[in-house]
Amino acid sequence: MAGPATYFSPAHAEALDPATRDLVQRRARVLGSAYRLFYDEPVRLVRGSGTKVYDADGVEYLDAYNNVPSVGHSHPRVTAAMTHQAGLITTHTRYLSEGIVAYAEDLLSTLPERIDNIMFTCTGSEANDLALRIAKLVTGGEGVIVTANAYHGVTTEVAAISPSLGGVESVAEWTRVVRAPGTDVDLGEAVAAAVSELEAFGIRTAALIVDTVFASDGVYPDLPGLDRAVAAVRAAGGLFIADEVQPGFGRLGHGMWGFDRYGIVPDLVTVGKPMGNGQPIAAVMAPHALIDRFNERSRYFNTFGGSSVSIAAAQATLDVLRDERLIENARDVGGYLLGSLRATGLFTEVRGAGLFIGAQLESADRAVAAVNALRERRVLLSASGAGNDSLKIRPPLPFSRDDADRLLTELEAVLR
Amino acid sequence: MAGPATYFSPAHAEALDPATRDLVQRRARVLGSAYRLFYDEPVRLVRGSGTKVYDADGVEYLDAYNNVPSVGHSHPRVTAAMTHQAGLITTHTRYLSEGIVAYAEDLLSTLPERIDNIMFTCTGSEANDLALRIAKLVTGGEGVIVTANAYHGVTTEVAAISPSLGGVESVAEWTRVVRAPGTDVDLGEAVAAAVSELEAFGIRTAALIVDTVFASDGVYPDLPGLDRAVAAVRAAGGLFIADEVQPGFGRLGHGMWGFDRYGIVPDLVTVGKPMGNGQPIAAVMAPHALIDRFNERSRYFNTFGGSSVSIAAAQATLDVLRDERLIENARDVGGYLLGSLRATGLFTEVRGAGLFIGAQLESADRAVAAVNALRERRVLLSASGAGNDSLKIRPPLPFSRDDADRLLTELEAVLR
Numbered sequence: 001m002a003g004p005a006t007y008f009s010p011a012h013a014e015a016l017d018p019a020t021r022d023l024v025q026r027r028a029r030v031l032g033s034a035y036r037l038f039y040d041e042p043v044r045l046v047r048g049s050g051t052k053v054y055d056a057d058g059v060e061y062l063d064a065y066n067n068v069p070s071v072g073h074s075h076p077r078v079t080a081a082m083t084h085q086a087g088l089i090t091t092h093t094r095y096l097s098e099g100i101v102a103y104a105e106d107l108l109s110t111l112p113e114r115i116d117n118i119m120f121t122c123t124g125s126e127a128n129d130l131a132l133r134i135a136k137l138v139t140g141g142e143g144v145i146v147t148a149n150a151y152h153g154v155t156t157e158v159a160a161i162s163p164s165l166g167g168v169e170s171v172a173e174w175t176r177v178v179r180a181p182g183t184d185v186d187l188g189e190a191v192a193a194a195v196s197e198l199e200a201f202g203i204r205t206a207a208l209i210v211d212t213v214f215a216s217d218g219v220y221p222d223l224p225g226l227d228r229a230v231a232a233v234r235a236a237g238g239l240f241i242a243d244e245v246q247p248g249f250g251r252l253g254h255g256m257w258g259f260d261r262y263g264i265v266p267d268l269v270t271v272g273k274p275m276g277n278g279q280p281i282a283a284v285m286a287p288h289a290l291i292d293r294f295n296e297r298s299r300y301f302n303t304f305g306g307s308s309v310s311i312a313a314a315q316a317t318l319d320v321l322r323d324e325r326l327i328e329n330a331r332d333v334g335g336y337l338l339g340s341l342r343a344t345g346l347f348t349e350v351r352g353a354g355l356f357i358g359a360q361l362e363s364a365d366r367a368v369a370a371v372n373a374l375r376e377r378r379v380l381l382s383a384s385g386a387g388n389d390s391l392k393i394r395p396p397l398p399f400s401r402d403d404a405d406r407l408l409t410e411l412e413a414v415l416r
Numbered sequence: 417m418a419g420p421a422t423y424f425s426p427a428h429a430e431a432l433d434p435a436t437r438d439l440v441q442r443r444a445r446v447l448g449s450a451y452r453l454f455y456d457e458p459v460r461l462v463r464g465s466g467t468k469v470y471d472a473d474g475v476e477y478l479d480a481y482n483n484v485p486s487v488g489h490s491h492p493r494v495t496a497a498m499t500h501q502a503g504l505i506t507t508h509t510r511y512l513s514e515g516i517v518a519y520a521e522d523l524l525s526t527l528p529e530r531i532d533n534i535m536f537t538c539t540g541s542e543a544n545d546l547a548l549r550i551a552k553l554v555t556g557g558e559g560v561i562v563t564a565n566a567y568h569g570v571t572t573e574v575a576a577i578s579p580s581l582g583g584v585e586s587v588a589e590w591t592r593v594v595r596a597p598g599t600d601v602d603l604g605e606a607v608a609a610a611v612s613e614l615e616a617f618g619i620r621t622a623a624l625i626v627d628t629v630f631a632s633d634g635v636y637p638d639l640p641g642l643d644r645a646v647a648a649v650r651a652a653g654g655l656f657i658a659d660e661v662q663p664g665f666g667r668l669g670h671g672m673w674g675f676d677r678y679g680i681v682p683d684l685v686t687v688g689k690p691m692g693n694g695q696p697i698a699a700v701m702a703p704h705a706l707i708d709r710f711n712e713r714s715r716y717f718n719t720f721g722g723s724s725v726s727i728a729a730a731q732a733t734l735d736v737l738r739d740e741r742l743i744e745n746a747r748d749v750g751g752y753l754l755g756s757l758r759a760t761g762l763f764t765e766v767r768g769a770g771l772f773i774g775a776q777l778e779s780a781d782r783a784v785a786a787v788n789a790l791r792e793r794r795v796l797l798s799a800s801g802a803g804n805d806s807l808k809i810r811p812p813l814p815f816s817r818d819d820a821d822r823l824l825t826e827l828e829a830v831l832r
Contacts, residue, residue: 023512030520032533032704033711035509044512048505066507068719074505082725083499089464089490090694091482093451096439096460104446117448122538122696123720129571154716155545156573165715273719278506280538280696280720288448295449299581300570303484303689304539304696309498 006371006383008037020044038382039375048073051396051403053380064381064395064407067356070249070274071320072398078277081316082309090308093120093301100306103315108285110256112265117288120281120306124245124272125153127282131268132157132207134286134294135239141204142174145194145233148182149386151216152209152243161209164216164386174203181220182386188228195236205238207268212258213247218385219351219358219392221252226262239290242266245282246356249274250321251397253331253354261353277320279313280304326397330354337393337404344408346415351390355399358390361415367391373414379407422787422799424453432457454798455791464489467812467819469796480797480811480823483772486665486690487736488814494693497732498725506724509536509717516722519731524701526672528681533704536697536722540661540688541569543698547684548573548623550702550710551655557620558590561610561649564598565802567632568625568659577625580632580802590619597636598802604644611652621654623684628674629663634801635767635774635808637668642678655706658682661698662772665690666737667813669747669770677769693736695729696720742813746770753809753820760824762831764805773809777831780804789830795823 010028013021024042027035043061047054050072053061063073071078085099093100104118121127136142144161146152151164159165160172168177176198178190195205208229214220230240247258248271259266267290272282283305294300304310321327334354341350341359348360361367367383370391374381384392391411395403426444429437440458443451459477463470466488469477479489487494501515509516520534537543552558560577562568567580575581576588584593592614594606611621624645630636646656663674664687675682683706688698710716720726737743750770757766757775765776777783783799786807790797800808807827811819 020512023514023517026521027512027517030517030524030532030534031509032535032707034535034707034716036717037512038510042512044514045505045507046513048507053505053507068508069506074503076503079499079502082502083495086495086498086694087490087492089461089469090485091461091464091469092484093447094454096436096443096453096458097462098439098460101439101443101446105442108446116446118446119448119450123542123718125718126539126542126571133572133575154718155542155571156549157571159549159714166713170714278502278720278723278725280723280726291448291450297582298575298586300450301452302539302541302570304694307694307696309694310696 006038006368008039008042012040016041040372041375043375043380051399059378061378061380062403062406064379064393066396067246067251067394068273069278069396070251071277071317071324071326072396075277075320077320078313078316081312082279085309085312092303093306097308099308099311099315103311106315106318111269111285114265114287115269115285117291118283118285119291119300120283121302122280122282122304123153124270124282125155125158126302127245127270127272127284128152128158128209128243129155130300131209131241131270131284132161133298134268134284134290135207135241137297138290138293139204139206139237139239141206141238143176143198143203143205144174145176145178145191145205145208147210147214147217148177148179149217150177150211181214181217181223186225187223188225188232191229192232195232195238199236205233205236207239207241208233209241209243211243211246212262213252213353213356215246215356216384218360218390219356221351221353221356222261227264230264239267240264241268241270243270245270245272250327251330251354251356253327253334256327275317276310276313277317279310281310281314324398330397333399333401333404336401337407340404340408344412346411355395355397357393358384359393360385360390362389364388370414374410377410377414379410422454422784424455424458428456436460456788457791459791459796467815475794477794477796478819478822480795480809482812483662483667483810484689485694485812486667487693487733487740487742488812491693491736493736494729494732497728498695501725501728508719509722513724515724515727515731519727522731522734527685527701530681530703531685531701533702533707535700535707535716537700537718538696538698538720539569540686540698541571541574542718543661543686543688543700544568544574544625544659545571546716547625547657547686547700549714550684550700550706551623551657553713554706554709555620555622555653555655557622557654559592559614559619559621560590561592561594561607561621561624563626563630563633564593564595565633566593566627597630597633597639602641603639604641604648607645608648611648615652621649621652623655623657624649625657625659627659627662628678629668629769629772631662631772632800634776634806635772637767637769637772638677643680646680655683656680657684657686659686661686661688666743667746667770667772669743669750672743691733692726692729693733695726697726697730740814746813749815749817749820752817753823756820756824760828762827771811771813771815774800774806775809776801776806778805783807786830790826793826793830795826
């Protein structure tokens, strides 16, 4: 990722209070160098409720960032469902269970009819990894096309299609990275060119995979050309994988899925992060014909994938999403926030849909300074985009108009 | 896997009672062909406690198979810890938290001093995938050596080192499969030969990875030659990855880890299944020098890896393991069971340590018939090994001498 980071630097440890410094140092000794903390002054969260989180001193923060606790931090219905199930039994899918079948039916009913099978995993990384395995095996192809600053996860296979992790030079030789979005390059033309280039190298196209809100590319909810990109890939015998790990489950305020905005029916759909409101559950969904062809050739069993407590959490999360009308709230408050952010005149560009907004500033320096200043004013968010110059606003879905006003007030204070 | 399977065949659906048949058919429609059920007559588990599980009709079964609920089904202390934490907050590791640091310190204290860093994932597959990424990046090698019927997980990368999934022909071109254990081939000599063969192909050896109880190979707790195998790999610049997903956390009744039996200090250790008593949590542990070299070149963040509720479950599981002296119980009851099984004279060979036992029969047919007959007598276990001819006995660790006697009685009834 280009530009200055929004992460804590160990060089600043001396500026911390003794208790925080001690914990930071103990943490570094055992968790090691991979574990980075947000902010110049890390936050120690001990409690949360709805859109608010609280640190060890009881200080309240407005959470404008976390998409995993999607129906609100520590939602009592999700906690109750997990507690109830954990008190009964937690098992894997080699035994019969009503819960997983009912949840699968419920979730699949929100997708196009063609997509009628689901396979559970624990993380979005595992889901994308499995989707690629299926696509490669079914198509007989190997080539995968992704966007400029794509992020699809951290297994070996999906890290190899994630230029956001280590730059374009870090991806696999069978990966093609198109210079869209965030440039003048048209996605449809770029993907068609990538298919041709793969063919020129003797590599058959297995899949185009995109995060349908292009989150790590800087948030682009309505990118022109996705339909033509999908058509070019299908014409070459490849499949379209909609990575709904970030946009899915209603965050965009319009239906359940990011691909709904485009009128495209994907071949494979992956979901994760908000699915269990924090419980590790994710999935791949696809037409049964694709799943059958994969299973004729390969075996797949995920010990924790679809285990009882994870399913209970996922069902409760889906129920709350509907009962509390959180998609409607995302549309309403997201629309209000988007309009208000644009009206401030403080941003180069404000892109977004529902409660997924990228508010671009002049530079990464300015974005990172704003992120840290907001944290001091008790509002949590982060930066995003290839240039790390966009504020990433992606709160729990119960975010209210009052929450939006508080965010706007603090943003104005920090940026003016 | 060779031989007849211990799985339900949809062709037998007509033999089921109407309610079960209906659920099986609904399940097949949405979960698809990957989701296989144990037994000719599937079991629908709705409740569990300790070593007992109960079906929808309230019928009790003795669980002699499940290693994930390692400290006992629905252990109240684990449930309470998860409930407490879920009611407070579930967050990822970009915020400071005392719990993850304390747990990391606690767990690492059970390993050799050299292994001082931990990285959390959600599944054993993710842990092995990450361990391979680290090993390949740090050594600059690509070659990986595994045992005959190895199973290390289901991501693309680790499926490519798991001959148990699709046979030797399914592994990657950089994987070498040695014909041990379960044959006359010496592991040390076979691994040394594999290193030479990789070199002959111009492939540098990155790692030897073994499940230290060789579970999918048929359970071999004290395989001669592992020390020489590790030495051969290290002499070639490769690393030794101890896959403790199955043997770890005291199951073998002797210390916490399978590698303890061999007096070998691994370079990387992976853990999973029993770690959170059912909660999806797993990890890679390694010397910080290896982790640092990986992080200089790559980034890794796992959204759900080490999240608050998973850590709470893992800490409670570790506390119960100690407080209820379950390692001692595994040694005591496991030793009793091992001796008693051998004394029956019913088995070709009985191998095992603690509560991880492979009891080999004359054929896969006989093993599968026994598994199904035991299920009818309300004892749950399964078959294992390259020939699928060994009963896999791997119960929750609170398995008592009474439980062992019940298992022995039913085994005698079924096999005589």
